[in-house]
Amino acid sequence: MRSSLERHRCQYHHRKWNDPNPDATPEDMKLGAVDAICSLLEPRAYQGGTHSFDAVLEVAERNPLHKRPWMRELVAEMRKLAPPPIESITSFEHIPNIGIPSAMHDMVRQRVQEGRLLLREHGYLL
Incomplete structure (x- = not known):
């Protein structure tokens, strides 16, 4: 089984960012740059x-x-x-909006709940 890091590097933004890609748009490259920068800030x-x-x-x-x-x-x-006040995120049930657009915040909350449901179906409790 591949590690989570290897799986992450197969995602869309890495396929556009990792190697020169003539199909990569400026938005693809910006997303790749933000991902790379954030990983270095962590x-x-x-x-x-x-x-x-x-x-x-x-x-x-x-x-x-x-x-x-x-x-x-x-x-x-x-x-x-x-920097966003990420320390205010204390649980998966109640994720406060730390400064992103409301529609994106709603999407994040929905995806977190979907992920939690899938994990529960496999015996994990988060």
């Missing part, structure tokens, strides 16, 4: 722990050429944003 041991935005830019410069301008652009945009 405390992931396999990536050397939590990175600052400056450290993310250093990592970006070691990325393949097709990724670099997108990472630079999105780091600049993300620096302007206040």
